[in-house]
Amino acid sequence: MSEQTIxxxxxxxxxxxxxxxxxxxxxxxxxxxxxxxxxxxEIIVRALAPAYVAKPTTVAMAIPHVIVDPQFLAATGNTLxxxxxxxxxxxxxxxxxxxxxxxxxxxxxxxxxxxxxxxxMPMIVVLPLFSLWFGYSSAARLATVIFxxxxxxxxxxxxxxxxxPKEFLEVARxxxxxxxxxxxxxxxxxxxxxxLAGFRLAAGRALIGAVVAEFFLSVGGxxxxxxxxxxxxxxxxAFVGVLLLAAFGVGCELLVVWATRRFLPWYRRDEK
Amino acid sequence: MNATLRRNLPFWLSIAAGLxxxxxxxxxxxxxxxxxxxxxMARLWQLxxxxxxxxxxxxxxELFLTGFFLALIVGAPLGVxxxxxxxxxxxxEPYIMTxxxxxxxxxxxxxxxxxxxxxxxxxxxxxxxxVFPVLYNTVEGARSIKPExxxxxxSYRSTEWALWRDVxxxxxxxxxxxxxxxxxGRALVGMVAAEFFLSSTGxxxxxxxxxQNFDTGGVFAxxxxxxxxxxxxxxxxxxxxxxxxxxxx
Numbered sequence: 001m002s003e004q005t006i007x008x009x010x011x012x013x014x015x016x017x018x019x020x021x022x023x024x025x026x027x028x029x030x031x032x033x034x035x036x037x038x039x040x041x042e043i044i045v046r047a048l049a050p051a052y053v054a055k056p057t058t059v060a061m062a063i064p065h066v067i068v069d070p071q072f073l074a075a076t077g078n079t080l081x082x083x084x085x086x087x088x089x090x091x092x093x094x095x096x097x098x099x100x101x102x103x104x105x106x107x108x109x110x111x112x113x114x115x116x117x118x119x120x121m122p123m124i125v126v127l128p129l130f131s132l133w134f135g136y137s138s139a140a141r142l143a144t145v146i147f148x149x150x151x152x153x154x155x156x157x158x159x160x161x162x163x164x165p166k167e168f169l170e171v172a173r174x175x176x177x178x179x180x181x182x183x184x185x186x187x188x189x190x191x192x193x194x195x196l197a198g199f200r201l202a203a204g205r206a207l208i209g210a211v212v213a214e215f216f217l218s219v220g221g222x223x224x225x226x227x228x229x230x231x232x233x234x235x236x237x238a239f240v241g242v243l244l245l246a247a248f249g250v251g252c253e254l255l256v257v258w259a260t261r262r263f264l265p266w267y268r269r270d271e272k
Numbered sequence: 273m274n275a276t277l278r279r280n281l282p283f284w285l286s287i288a289a290g291l292x293x294x295x296x297x298x299x300x301x302x303x304x305x306x307x308x309x310x311x312x313m314a315r316l317w318q319l320x321x322x323x324x325x326x327x328x329x330x331x332x333x334e335l336f337l338t339g340f341f342l343a344l345i346v347g348a349p350l351g352v353x354x355x356x357x358x359x360x361x362x363x364x365e366p367y368i369m370t371x372x373x374x375x376x377x378x379x380x381x382x383x384x385x386x387x388x389x390x391x392x393x394x395x396x397x398x399x400x401x402x403v404f405p406v407l408y409n410t411v412e413g414a415r416s417i418k419p420e421x422x423x424x425x426x427s428y429r430s431t432e433w434a435l436w437r438d439v440x441x442x443x444x445x446x447x448x449x450x451x452x453x454x455x456x457g458r459a460l461v462g463m464v465a466a467e468f469f470l471s472s473t474g475x476x477x478x479x480x481x482x483x484q485n486f487d488t489g490g491v492f493a494x495x496x497x498x499x500x501x502x503x504x505x506x507x508x509x510x511x512x513x514x515x516x517x518x519x520x521x
Contacts, residue, residue: 029363037367053386109282114290120506121499122461124468125476128483129491133305208375208461215380215469223378230381242378249373 054239062236072225072237076244079214079221082138083206086145090202093146094153095195099183101154102161102191115158119151123209127216141213141221148209149202153195160194161187193267196256203252207245307489312496315489325478329497332463332474335391339398340459347403347455348448351410355444356436361411368411372404376462380469389471394463397470401462405454413447414440449516453509460502 038056045055066072101108101115126147127140134140164187172182214223222241229238260267291309298308307315319325354361380397387393417439425435467476475498482490 026362029359030366033360033363033367049386054382110286110289113283113286116506117499117503120457120502121495122457122464122502124461124464125479125495125498127468128479129495132483132486132488132491204373204375208377211375211377212465212468215377226378227381230385233385235382235385238381242374245378246370246374249375250370253369253373 052233052235054235058236059239059243063240066237066240072241075220075222075225075241078138079210079223080248082141082221083145083203083210086142086210087149087199087203087206090146090149090153090206091199094150094198094202095157095188098154098157098195098198099161099187099191102158103183103187108158115151115154118147119155123148123205124212124216127213130213131217136217136219138219140217141210141219144209144213145206149206152201152205153198156194156198156201157191160191163194164190193260193264196260196264200253200256203256204249207249207252211245304486304488307492311489312492315487316493316496319478319490319493328474328478332467332476335394335398335466335474336459336463339395339462340402340455342395342399343402343406343455343459344452346399347406347451348410351407351414351448351451352436352440352444354411355414355417355440361414365411365415368404368408372408376400376404377465380465384470394466394470394473397466398459398462401465402455402459405458406448406451409451409454410444410448413444416447417443446513446517449513453506453513456505456509457502460498460505464498 042055042057045053101111123144127144130140130143130147134143168186168190169182172186177185210221211223211226213219214221215227218224222245226238226241229235229241295308295310298306298311316325354364376397379400383393383396387396421439421443422435425439430438463474464476467474468480472480475494479491479494479498482488482494
Protein backbone atom coordinates (compact mmCIF):
# COMPACT_ATOMS: atom_id res chain seq x y z
CA MET A 1 0.00 0.00 0.00
CA SER A 2 2.27 2.61 1.29
CA GLU A 3 2.53 5.10 -1.51
CA GLN A 4 5.45 7.32 -0.76
CA THR A 5 5.45 11.11 -0.55
CA ILE A 6 3.95 11.85 -3.91
CA UNK A 7 0.50 10.46 -3.50
CA UNK A 8 -0.34 12.70 -6.37
CA UNK A 9 1.79 10.71 -8.74
CA UNK A 10 -0.91 8.08 -8.54
CA UNK A 11 -2.79 8.79 -11.72
CA UNK A 12 -6.04 10.52 -11.14
CA UNK A 13 -8.62 9.57 -13.71
CA UNK A 14 -7.91 11.86 -16.60
CA UNK A 15 -10.50 14.49 -16.00
CA UNK A 16 -9.70 16.94 -18.68
CA UNK A 17 -10.17 14.97 -21.83
CA UNK A 18 -13.18 15.63 -23.97
CA UNK A 19 -15.05 12.74 -22.46
CA UNK A 20 -18.56 13.42 -23.57
CA UNK A 21 -17.69 12.60 -27.13
CA UNK A 22 -16.20 9.24 -26.30
CA UNK A 23 -18.72 8.22 -23.66
CA UNK A 24 -21.22 6.86 -26.14
CA UNK A 25 -18.72 4.37 -27.51
CA UNK A 26 -17.63 2.94 -24.19
CA UNK A 27 -20.81 1.59 -22.68
CA UNK A 28 -21.24 -1.36 -25.03
CA UNK A 29 -17.69 -2.75 -24.70
CA UNK A 30 -17.93 -2.28 -20.95
CA UNK A 31 -21.12 -4.27 -20.69
CA UNK A 32 -19.71 -6.99 -22.95
CA UNK A 33 -16.53 -7.23 -20.89
CA UNK A 34 -18.52 -7.39 -17.67
CA UNK A 35 -20.68 -10.17 -19.06
CA UNK A 36 -17.63 -12.10 -20.26
CA UNK A 37 -15.91 -11.81 -16.87
CA UNK A 38 -19.01 -12.94 -14.98
CA UNK A 39 -19.61 -15.74 -17.47
CA UNK A 40 -16.06 -17.07 -17.22
CA UNK A 41 -16.20 -16.93 -13.44
CA GLU A 42 -19.50 -18.83 -13.42
CA ILE A 43 -18.29 -21.51 -15.83
CA ILE A 44 -14.92 -22.05 -14.16
CA VAL A 45 -16.41 -22.34 -10.67
CA ARG A 46 -19.17 -24.65 -11.85
CA ALA A 47 -16.72 -26.88 -13.63
CA LEU A 48 -13.88 -27.02 -11.15
CA ALA A 49 -14.83 -25.92 -7.66
CA PRO A 50 -17.03 -27.40 -4.94
CA ALA A 51 -20.64 -26.28 -4.77
CA TYR A 52 -20.25 -23.88 -1.87
CA VAL A 53 -17.79 -21.64 -3.73
CA ALA A 54 -19.18 -18.23 -4.61
CA LYS A 55 -20.22 -17.68 -8.21
CA PRO A 56 -22.19 -14.83 -9.76
CA THR A 57 -25.60 -16.52 -9.86
CA THR A 58 -25.52 -17.78 -6.29
CA VAL A 59 -24.09 -14.54 -4.98
CA ALA A 60 -26.86 -12.65 -6.74
CA MET A 61 -29.39 -14.96 -5.14
CA ALA A 62 -27.79 -14.39 -1.73
CA ILE A 63 -27.98 -10.61 -1.97
CA PRO A 64 -31.70 -10.18 -1.14
CA HIS A 65 -31.63 -12.12 2.09
CA VAL A 66 -28.21 -10.89 3.20
CA ILE A 67 -28.97 -7.20 2.93
CA VAL A 68 -31.96 -7.51 5.24
CA ASP A 69 -30.10 -9.76 7.67
CA PRO A 70 -29.83 -7.77 10.93
CA GLN A 71 -26.46 -9.35 11.66
CA PHE A 72 -25.10 -8.12 8.35
CA LEU A 73 -26.51 -4.64 8.87
CA ALA A 74 -25.06 -4.43 12.35
CA ALA A 75 -21.68 -5.60 11.08
CA THR A 76 -21.74 -3.08 8.25
CA GLY A 77 -22.70 -0.23 10.56
CA ASN A 78 -20.03 -1.29 13.00
CA THR A 79 -17.25 -1.22 10.44
CA LEU A 80 -18.33 1.89 8.60
CA UNK A 81 -18.73 3.87 11.82
CA UNK A 82 -15.25 2.80 12.91
CA UNK A 83 -13.82 3.81 9.54
CA UNK A 84 -15.69 7.13 9.54
CA UNK A 85 -14.61 7.89 13.10
CA UNK A 86 -11.01 7.03 12.33
CA UNK A 87 -11.04 9.09 9.14
CA UNK A 88 -12.54 12.10 10.92
CA UNK A 89 -9.83 12.03 13.58
CA UNK A 90 -7.22 11.44 10.92
CA UNK A 91 -8.42 14.33 8.78
CA UNK A 92 -8.24 16.88 11.58
CA UNK A 93 -5.01 15.68 13.10
CA UNK A 94 -3.30 14.93 9.79
CA UNK A 95 -4.24 18.29 8.30
CA UNK A 96 -2.93 20.23 11.30
CA UNK A 97 0.35 18.31 11.43
CA UNK A 98 0.70 18.41 7.65
CA UNK A 99 0.18 22.18 7.47
CA UNK A 100 2.67 22.83 10.24
CA UNK A 101 5.15 20.45 8.71
CA UNK A 102 4.80 22.00 5.28
CA UNK A 103 5.27 25.56 6.54
CA UNK A 104 7.87 25.08 9.24
CA UNK A 105 11.24 23.90 7.94
CA UNK A 106 12.42 23.15 11.47
CA UNK A 107 9.51 20.90 12.30
CA UNK A 108 9.82 19.32 8.87
CA UNK A 109 13.45 18.45 9.45
CA UNK A 110 12.67 16.96 12.83
CA UNK A 111 9.74 14.72 11.94
CA UNK A 112 10.09 14.13 8.20
CA UNK A 113 11.97 10.87 8.46
CA UNK A 114 9.53 9.51 10.99
CA UNK A 115 6.48 10.40 8.95
CA UNK A 116 7.98 8.88 5.80
CA UNK A 117 9.20 5.88 7.73
CA UNK A 118 5.85 5.10 9.29
CA UNK A 119 4.21 5.75 5.96
CA UNK A 120 6.39 3.17 4.24
CA MET A 121 5.83 0.61 6.97
CA PRO A 122 3.22 -2.01 6.12
CA MET A 123 0.54 -0.82 8.51
CA ILE A 124 -0.73 -4.22 9.55
CA VAL A 125 2.47 -5.12 11.41
CA VAL A 126 1.35 -2.89 14.27
CA LEU A 127 -1.73 -5.07 14.89
CA PRO A 128 -0.09 -7.45 17.37
CA LEU A 129 1.32 -4.46 19.23
CA PHE A 130 -2.05 -2.71 19.30
CA SER A 131 -3.66 -5.90 20.54
CA LEU A 132 -1.19 -5.82 23.43
CA TRP A 133 -1.88 -2.16 24.09
CA PHE A 134 -5.62 -1.93 23.64
CA GLY A 135 -6.67 -5.55 24.08
CA TYR A 136 -8.81 -7.43 21.58
CA SER A 137 -11.28 -4.57 21.36
CA SER A 138 -12.76 -2.03 18.99
CA ALA A 139 -10.32 0.53 20.42
CA ALA A 140 -7.51 -1.45 18.83
CA ARG A 141 -9.42 -1.39 15.54
CA LEU A 142 -9.85 2.38 15.73
CA ALA A 143 -6.16 2.78 16.50
CA THR A 144 -5.30 0.61 13.48
CA VAL A 145 -7.57 2.64 11.22
CA ILE A 146 -5.98 5.87 12.37
CA PHE A 147 -2.45 4.55 12.08
CA UNK A 148 -3.19 3.21 8.61
CA UNK A 149 -4.69 6.46 7.34
CA UNK A 150 -2.99 9.35 9.08
CA UNK A 151 0.37 9.37 7.35
CA UNK A 152 -1.00 9.63 3.84
CA UNK A 153 -2.90 12.76 4.92
CA UNK A 154 0.13 14.29 6.65
CA UNK A 155 2.44 13.60 3.72
CA UNK A 156 0.07 14.97 1.12
CA UNK A 157 -1.01 18.06 3.08
CA UNK A 158 2.64 18.86 3.81
CA UNK A 159 3.37 18.59 0.07
CA UNK A 160 0.47 20.90 -0.64
CA UNK A 161 1.48 23.42 2.01
CA UNK A 162 4.99 23.47 0.58
CA UNK A 163 3.66 24.09 -2.93
CA UNK A 164 1.75 27.28 -2.08
CA PRO A 165 2.80 29.97 -4.58
CA LYS A 166 5.24 32.43 -2.98
CA GLU A 167 3.32 35.44 -4.28
CA PHE A 168 0.24 34.57 -2.22
CA LEU A 169 2.30 34.54 0.94
CA GLU A 170 4.11 37.73 0.05
CA VAL A 171 0.88 39.61 -0.56
CA ALA A 172 -0.57 38.33 2.69
CA ARG A 173 2.54 39.33 4.57
CA UNK A 174 2.67 42.78 3.09
CA UNK A 175 -0.91 43.26 4.29
CA UNK A 176 0.36 42.21 7.69
CA UNK A 177 -1.73 39.07 8.04
CA UNK A 178 -1.08 37.08 11.17
CA UNK A 179 0.56 33.69 10.83
CA UNK A 180 -2.63 31.92 11.90
CA UNK A 181 -4.64 33.67 9.23
CA UNK A 182 -2.07 32.93 6.55
CA UNK A 183 -2.13 29.28 7.53
CA UNK A 184 -5.89 29.08 7.72
CA UNK A 185 -6.96 31.30 4.84
CA UNK A 186 -4.20 30.85 2.30
CA UNK A 187 -2.18 27.73 2.90
CA UNK A 188 -5.10 25.49 3.76
CA UNK A 189 -7.24 26.32 0.70
CA UNK A 190 -4.19 26.04 -1.55
CA UNK A 191 -3.40 22.65 -0.11
CA UNK A 192 -6.96 21.32 -0.43
CA UNK A 193 -6.40 19.40 -3.68
CA UNK A 194 -3.50 17.63 -2.04
CA UNK A 195 -5.64 17.02 1.00
CA LEU A 196 -8.24 15.35 -1.21
CA ALA A 197 -5.61 13.23 -2.93
CA GLY A 198 -4.37 12.21 0.50
CA PHE A 199 -7.90 11.47 1.62
CA ARG A 200 -8.40 9.15 -1.33
CA LEU A 201 -5.41 7.09 -0.27
CA ALA A 202 -6.35 7.35 3.40
CA ALA A 203 -9.88 6.05 2.84
CA GLY A 204 -8.60 2.94 1.09
CA ARG A 205 -6.00 2.31 3.73
CA ALA A 206 -8.49 2.91 6.56
CA LEU A 207 -10.83 0.33 5.06
CA ILE A 208 -8.05 -2.23 4.79
CA GLY A 209 -6.97 -1.41 8.33
CA ALA A 210 -10.48 -1.96 9.67
CA VAL A 211 -10.95 -5.29 7.88
CA VAL A 212 -7.54 -6.63 8.86
CA ALA A 213 -8.07 -5.53 12.44
CA GLU A 214 -11.37 -7.41 12.54
CA PHE A 215 -9.71 -10.53 11.16
CA PHE A 216 -6.91 -10.33 13.66
CA LEU A 217 -8.81 -9.21 16.73
CA SER A 218 -12.12 -10.96 16.04
CA VAL A 219 -13.95 -7.68 16.62
CA GLY A 220 -17.48 -7.64 15.24
CA GLY A 221 -17.84 -5.97 11.86
CA UNK A 222 -17.88 -6.55 8.13
CA UNK A 223 -14.43 -8.17 8.09
CA UNK A 224 -15.46 -10.55 10.84
CA UNK A 225 -18.72 -11.25 9.03
CA UNK A 226 -16.74 -12.28 5.95
CA UNK A 227 -14.35 -14.38 7.97
CA UNK A 228 -17.08 -16.14 9.92
CA UNK A 229 -19.26 -16.89 6.91
CA UNK A 230 -16.43 -18.17 4.78
CA UNK A 231 -15.31 -20.44 7.60
CA UNK A 232 -18.76 -21.92 7.86
CA UNK A 233 -18.89 -22.44 4.06
CA UNK A 234 -21.38 -19.63 3.46
CA UNK A 235 -19.21 -18.22 0.70
CA UNK A 236 -22.03 -16.51 -1.13
CA UNK A 237 -23.11 -14.59 1.94
CA ALA A 238 -19.50 -13.69 2.70
CA PHE A 239 -19.00 -12.47 -0.83
CA VAL A 240 -21.83 -9.96 -0.48
CA GLY A 241 -19.69 -8.41 2.23
CA VAL A 242 -16.74 -8.21 -0.17
CA LEU A 243 -18.95 -6.53 -2.76
CA LEU A 244 -19.99 -3.94 -0.21
CA LEU A 245 -16.37 -3.26 0.69
CA ALA A 246 -15.49 -2.89 -2.97
CA ALA A 247 -18.43 -0.52 -3.43
CA PHE A 248 -17.24 1.53 -0.50
CA GLY A 249 -13.70 1.68 -1.87
CA VAL A 250 -14.87 2.74 -5.31
CA GLY A 251 -17.38 5.14 -3.75
CA CYS A 252 -14.63 6.99 -1.90
CA GLU A 253 -12.56 7.16 -5.07
CA LEU A 254 -15.47 8.62 -7.05
CA LEU A 255 -16.38 11.01 -4.25
CA VAL A 256 -12.91 12.52 -4.32
CA VAL A 257 -12.90 12.83 -8.11
CA TRP A 258 -16.31 14.47 -7.99
CA ALA A 259 -15.39 16.80 -5.13
CA THR A 260 -12.24 17.91 -6.91
CA ARG A 261 -14.18 18.81 -10.02
CA ARG A 262 -17.09 20.37 -8.20
CA PHE A 263 -15.33 22.42 -5.54
CA LEU A 264 -11.87 22.93 -6.98
CA PRO A 265 -12.54 23.60 -10.64
CA TRP A 266 -9.47 25.83 -10.69
CA TYR A 267 -7.29 22.89 -9.95
CA ARG A 268 -5.87 21.24 -13.03
CA ARG A 269 -3.03 18.96 -12.21
CA ASP A 270 -2.86 17.35 -15.62
CA GLU A 271 -2.10 20.59 -17.37
CA LYS A 272 1.45 21.65 -17.07
CA MET B 273 33.49 15.47 3.68
CA ASN B 274 32.67 18.29 6.01
CA ALA B 275 29.90 19.50 3.74
CA THR B 276 28.17 16.12 3.58
CA LEU B 277 28.44 15.86 7.33
CA ARG B 278 26.78 19.21 7.76
CA ARG B 279 24.07 18.34 5.27
CA ASN B 280 23.28 15.10 7.05
CA LEU B 281 23.51 16.52 10.53
CA PRO B 282 19.78 17.34 10.92
CA PHE B 283 18.95 13.81 9.82
CA TRP B 284 21.18 12.17 12.40
CA LEU B 285 20.11 14.64 15.08
CA SER B 286 16.45 13.86 14.46
CA ILE B 287 17.13 10.11 14.48
CA ALA B 288 19.10 10.44 17.71
CA ALA B 289 16.35 12.51 19.30
CA GLY B 290 13.73 9.95 18.26
CA LEU B 291 15.72 7.07 19.66
CA UNK B 292 16.31 8.95 22.90
CA UNK B 293 12.60 9.64 23.17
CA UNK B 294 11.87 5.96 22.55
CA UNK B 295 14.39 4.98 25.21
CA UNK B 296 12.93 7.35 27.80
CA UNK B 297 9.34 6.41 27.02
CA UNK B 298 10.23 2.72 27.21
CA UNK B 299 11.97 3.07 30.54
CA UNK B 300 9.22 5.11 32.16
CA UNK B 301 6.36 2.75 31.24
CA UNK B 302 5.77 -0.85 32.11
CA UNK B 303 7.73 -3.45 30.16
CA UNK B 304 4.53 -5.07 28.92
CA UNK B 305 3.53 -1.84 27.22
CA UNK B 306 6.70 -0.56 25.66
CA UNK B 307 10.30 -1.68 25.51
CA UNK B 308 13.13 0.86 25.25
CA UNK B 309 15.30 0.98 22.16
CA UNK B 310 18.33 -0.60 23.83
CA UNK B 311 16.35 -3.62 24.96
CA UNK B 312 14.68 -3.93 21.56
CA MET B 313 18.09 -4.13 19.94
CA ALA B 314 19.27 -6.61 22.56
CA ARG B 315 16.23 -8.78 21.88
CA LEU B 316 16.78 -8.52 18.14
CA TRP B 317 20.36 -9.64 18.58
CA GLN B 318 19.15 -12.53 20.72
CA LEU B 319 16.73 -13.58 17.99
CA UNK B 320 19.48 -13.44 15.39
CA UNK B 321 22.01 -15.25 17.57
CA UNK B 322 19.57 -18.02 18.47
CA UNK B 323 18.99 -18.70 14.77
CA UNK B 324 15.26 -17.93 14.93
CA UNK B 325 15.42 -14.81 12.88
CA UNK B 326 17.43 -15.56 9.74
CA UNK B 327 15.39 -18.50 8.38
CA UNK B 328 12.15 -16.56 8.99
CA UNK B 329 13.57 -13.60 7.14
CA UNK B 330 14.45 -15.69 4.09
CA UNK B 331 11.06 -17.35 4.25
CA UNK B 332 9.38 -13.96 4.00
CA UNK B 333 11.77 -12.79 1.30
CA GLU B 334 10.98 -15.85 -0.82
CA LEU B 335 7.25 -15.22 -0.48
CA PHE B 336 7.58 -11.53 -1.26
CA LEU B 337 9.80 -11.97 -4.30
CA THR B 338 7.76 -14.81 -5.80
CA GLY B 339 4.47 -12.95 -5.47
CA PHE B 340 5.88 -9.64 -6.58
CA PHE B 341 7.62 -10.92 -9.70
CA LEU B 342 4.60 -12.96 -10.70
CA ALA B 343 2.56 -9.76 -10.43
CA LEU B 344 5.09 -7.94 -12.57
CA ILE B 345 5.30 -10.67 -15.19
CA VAL B 346 1.52 -10.81 -15.50
CA GLY B 347 0.61 -7.18 -14.88
CA ALA B 348 2.99 -5.30 -17.14
CA PRO B 349 2.59 -7.31 -20.39
CA LEU B 350 -1.14 -7.53 -19.91
CA GLY B 351 -1.29 -3.80 -19.36
CA VAL B 352 0.72 -3.04 -22.49
CA UNK B 353 -1.36 -5.48 -24.50
CA UNK B 354 -4.50 -3.74 -23.32
CA UNK B 355 -2.84 -0.50 -24.32
CA UNK B 356 -2.72 -1.59 -27.94
CA UNK B 357 -6.15 -3.18 -28.24
CA UNK B 358 -8.31 -0.20 -27.58
CA UNK B 359 -11.71 -1.89 -27.66
CA UNK B 360 -10.84 -4.39 -24.94
CA UNK B 361 -9.10 -1.72 -22.91
CA UNK B 362 -12.11 0.55 -22.89
CA UNK B 363 -14.28 -2.35 -21.86
CA UNK B 364 -12.11 -3.71 -19.10
CA GLU B 365 -10.84 -0.46 -17.57
CA PRO B 366 -13.64 0.09 -15.04
CA TYR B 367 -13.22 -3.43 -13.72
CA ILE B 368 -9.50 -3.00 -13.24
CA MET B 369 -10.17 0.27 -11.45
CA THR B 370 -12.72 -1.46 -9.22
CA UNK B 371 -10.32 -4.24 -8.32
CA UNK B 372 -7.59 -1.68 -7.73
CA UNK B 373 -9.81 0.04 -5.16
CA UNK B 374 -11.09 -3.18 -3.55
CA UNK B 375 -9.41 -4.09 -0.28
CA UNK B 376 -7.84 -7.40 -1.29
CA UNK B 377 -7.50 -8.51 2.33
CA UNK B 378 -11.20 -9.28 2.23
CA UNK B 379 -10.45 -12.19 -0.11
CA UNK B 380 -8.05 -13.88 2.29
CA UNK B 381 -10.71 -15.97 4.06
CA UNK B 382 -11.86 -17.35 0.70
CA UNK B 383 -8.33 -18.19 -0.35
CA UNK B 384 -7.81 -19.87 3.01
CA UNK B 385 -10.86 -22.08 2.71
CA UNK B 386 -10.25 -22.96 -0.94
CA UNK B 387 -6.51 -23.47 -1.01
CA UNK B 388 -5.59 -24.22 2.57
CA UNK B 389 -2.25 -23.63 4.17
CA UNK B 390 0.44 -24.19 1.54
CA UNK B 391 2.90 -21.82 -0.08
CA UNK B 392 0.73 -21.27 -3.18
CA UNK B 393 -2.19 -19.51 -1.43
CA UNK B 394 0.22 -17.12 0.22
CA UNK B 395 1.85 -16.32 -3.09
CA UNK B 396 -1.62 -15.72 -4.49
CA UNK B 397 -2.32 -13.18 -1.74
CA UNK B 398 0.91 -11.27 -2.44
CA UNK B 399 0.18 -11.47 -6.17
CA UNK B 400 -3.35 -10.11 -5.77
CA UNK B 401 -2.09 -7.24 -3.64
CA UNK B 402 0.61 -6.31 -6.14
CA VAL B 403 -0.83 -6.96 -9.59
CA PHE B 404 -3.52 -4.31 -9.79
CA PRO B 405 -1.33 -1.26 -9.20
CA VAL B 406 0.93 -2.45 -12.04
CA LEU B 407 -1.97 -3.17 -14.35
CA TYR B 408 -3.91 -0.02 -13.47
CA ASN B 409 -0.98 2.31 -13.96
CA THR B 410 0.15 0.66 -17.18
CA VAL B 411 -3.31 1.01 -18.66
CA GLU B 412 -3.41 4.59 -17.42
CA GLY B 413 -0.14 5.21 -19.24
CA ALA B 414 -1.49 3.65 -22.39
CA ARG B 415 -4.46 5.95 -22.20
CA SER B 416 -2.16 8.94 -22.14
CA ILE B 417 -0.46 8.09 -25.45
CA LYS B 418 -1.40 10.79 -27.88
CA PRO B 419 -3.21 9.32 -30.87
CA GLU B 420 -1.18 11.68 -33.09
CA UNK B 421 1.98 9.80 -32.19
CA UNK B 422 0.56 6.54 -33.40
CA UNK B 423 -0.88 8.22 -36.48
CA UNK B 424 2.47 9.75 -37.38
CA UNK B 425 4.21 6.45 -36.85
CA UNK B 426 1.65 4.72 -39.01
CA SER B 427 1.83 7.30 -41.77
CA TYR B 428 5.58 6.66 -41.90
CA ARG B 429 4.62 3.03 -42.38
CA SER B 430 6.23 1.98 -39.16
CA THR B 431 5.97 -1.73 -38.53
CA GLU B 432 4.05 -3.06 -35.57
CA TRP B 433 7.32 -3.95 -33.83
CA ALA B 434 8.78 -0.49 -34.34
CA LEU B 435 5.59 1.09 -33.12
CA TRP B 436 5.84 -0.87 -29.89
CA ARG B 437 9.51 -0.25 -29.44
CA ASP B 438 9.52 3.47 -30.14
CA VAL B 439 6.09 4.68 -29.07
CA UNK B 440 4.11 2.30 -26.91
CA UNK B 441 6.77 1.05 -24.53
CA UNK B 442 8.60 4.32 -23.88
CA UNK B 443 5.28 5.97 -23.20
CA UNK B 444 3.81 3.41 -20.84
CA UNK B 445 7.00 2.42 -19.02
CA UNK B 446 7.15 5.40 -16.61
CA UNK B 447 3.56 4.74 -15.62
CA UNK B 448 4.28 1.05 -15.15
CA UNK B 449 7.11 2.03 -12.85
CA UNK B 450 4.76 4.14 -10.74
CA UNK B 451 2.71 0.97 -10.49
CA UNK B 452 5.81 -1.00 -9.55
CA UNK B 453 6.55 1.41 -6.74
CA UNK B 454 3.02 1.09 -5.40
CA UNK B 455 3.13 -2.67 -5.90
CA UNK B 456 6.29 -3.01 -3.79
CA GLY B 457 4.50 -1.40 -0.85
CA ARG B 458 1.34 -3.40 -1.34
CA ALA B 459 3.18 -6.68 -1.78
CA LEU B 460 4.83 -6.10 1.57
CA VAL B 461 1.42 -5.63 3.20
CA GLY B 462 0.20 -8.73 1.38
CA MET B 463 3.19 -10.69 2.60
CA VAL B 464 2.55 -9.82 6.24
CA ALA B 465 -1.20 -10.40 5.86
CA ALA B 466 -0.60 -13.81 4.31
CA GLU B 467 1.77 -14.72 7.11
CA PHE B 468 -0.70 -13.58 9.74
CA PHE B 469 -3.83 -15.20 8.40
CA LEU B 470 -2.74 -18.17 6.30
CA SER B 471 -0.12 -20.61 7.51
CA SER B 472 1.99 -18.73 9.97
CA THR B 473 5.57 -18.38 8.75
CA GLY B 474 8.25 -15.79 8.31
CA UNK B 475 8.43 -12.41 9.95
CA UNK B 476 4.65 -12.35 10.38
CA UNK B 477 4.86 -15.44 12.51
CA UNK B 478 7.71 -13.92 14.49
CA UNK B 479 5.49 -10.97 15.40
CA UNK B 480 2.30 -12.87 16.18
CA UNK B 481 4.16 -15.46 18.24
CA UNK B 482 5.89 -12.74 20.23
CA UNK B 483 2.60 -10.96 20.83
CA GLN B 484 0.90 -14.16 21.97
CA ASN B 485 3.70 -14.81 24.44
CA PHE B 486 3.48 -11.22 25.70
CA ASP B 487 7.08 -10.81 24.57
CA THR B 488 6.85 -7.08 23.94
CA GLY B 489 10.56 -6.90 23.17
CA GLY B 490 10.13 -9.47 20.41
CA VAL B 491 7.15 -7.55 18.99
CA PHE B 492 9.13 -4.32 18.90
CA ALA B 493 12.17 -6.02 17.42
CA UNK B 494 10.20 -7.59 14.55
CA UNK B 495 8.19 -4.44 13.86
CA UNK B 496 11.44 -2.48 13.79
CA UNK B 497 12.93 -4.86 11.24
CA UNK B 498 9.85 -4.80 9.01
CA UNK B 499 9.75 -1.02 9.27
CA UNK B 500 13.36 -0.78 8.12
CA UNK B 501 12.67 -3.20 5.26
CA UNK B 502 9.62 -1.13 4.29
CA UNK B 503 11.62 2.10 4.18
CA UNK B 504 14.44 0.47 2.21
CA UNK B 505 12.05 -1.03 -0.35
CA UNK B 506 10.20 2.27 -0.66
CA UNK B 507 13.46 4.08 -1.40
CA UNK B 508 14.30 1.47 -4.00
CA UNK B 509 10.86 1.84 -5.56
CA UNK B 510 11.20 5.61 -5.67
CA UNK B 511 14.64 5.32 -7.28
CA UNK B 512 13.30 2.95 -9.93
CA UNK B 513 10.36 5.25 -10.61
CA UNK B 514 12.49 8.37 -10.87
CA UNK B 515 14.96 6.61 -13.13
CA UNK B 516 12.25 5.83 -15.64
CA UNK B 517 10.19 8.98 -15.13
CA UNK B 518 12.81 11.30 -16.55
CA UNK B 519 11.18 11.52 -19.96
CA UNK B 520 7.71 11.97 -18.58
CA UNK B 521 8.17 15.70 -18.03
